[in-house]
Amino acid sequence: AILGNKFCFLTRCTGASGLTGFCLGSCLQFPLRKYYYVDKLVTWPQAQQYCREHYTDLATFESMDDINRLEPNISYTWAWIGLWDDPNVWKSEMGNESNSWRWSATGETSKTGYQSWATGDPDFGYSGEMCTLMVNGGQWYNGNCDVELKFICYNVTEHNLKQFVFIATLKTWSSAQTYCRMHHTDWAMIENEAENSEVRHLIPVGVDVWIGLYRVPWSWSDKSPSRFQRWGNSEPNNVEGIQHCVCENTLHQWGDERCQAIKVFICEQ
Incomplete structure (x- = not known):
């Protein structure tokens, strides 16, 4: 059977009810790449x-x-093969490619293009810094998602405004995302200077917090x-x-x- 641009093999199988039919087996790209x-x-x-x-x-x-x-x-x-992590869509701008920065709440890049990166960031250090943290001064840094930090969630009010909430529990990025989605709307999505300032004033001195910005690195030449x-x-290690x-x-x-x-x-x- 042809599904989209893949050729899939159908095999005969029997379900729990005893009825016999066809099950989807393995699929191959069609036509096959050479x-x-x-x-x-x-x-x-x-x-x-x-x-x-x-x-x-x-x-x-x-x-x-x-x-x-x-x-x-x-x-x-x-x-060389076709895999790369085009820095033009994540180092200097909020791009719209599959490896660009995007917000947890929408799964999409910033609609305003606002960013508050510290000097030298983002740098994808050691090919492992795919999540974003904010320091007390309001600057953003890319960091390793497995590090446990305190974090910022947000709620949407009845007037469709964002209400940011500081959570003092230490969690990894993905665990913090789960918490924010369970107890609040999602976690902090910051799209202008006023929102960044509001979040900054919630952060205690000397504390770093996760916010909801992340990216998935590496895409193919065909995008x-x-x-x-x-x-x-x-590997990968992103030397220098x-x-x-x-x-x-x-x-x-x-x-x-x-x-x-x-x-x-x-x-x-």
Whole structure:
């Protein structure tokens, strides 16, 4: 059966009631991607341009089925693939791509574009800082979502206004999100200077708090989100804060690298 752009195998199965029918088995991308190694030493943007001119795009991998269809090639150490974390949509602006910053309450980027990042942030330090905290001065920093901090929720009043609430319990970002959604409307969504100031005055001196801004890093060259990843040991690590593109080795393990490094690459058709 063809579902969207995938070919899916149907298998006969019997339900609890004893009735026999067909169940959905495995699905494959249809048509199947073909991959091509290109033995040219170029930067990631140059590889992307070449693949788009001569094939379809830099290689996308959505499953082990895709990986397993790569023909053996041991003529390279590392080769560019299509995965990257475009800094233009999260370092300097509130972009609208799949790896941009967005608010917990809406799942969408800021409608006003307001931001209050501290100097040098966001920087996606160590490839693990995907959640946002605020300090007492009102500046935002990206931080590791697994750190336990106090946090700010909000309620919507009967006059459709936001009422921010300081929660003094220590929680990780995801646990704080669950708490805010259970006991309040959601957690702090800040879209102008007045709201940022209001939240800032709730924070005790010397305390850092989670707010509801987060992002999901890494997307493919064709702008599709990345749900399948094969990182090598200690990868990604974003050395010096400038490794925003991804390459793979002969074991099909992935690592992040600066986009201006020179490597061979893999295209898809």
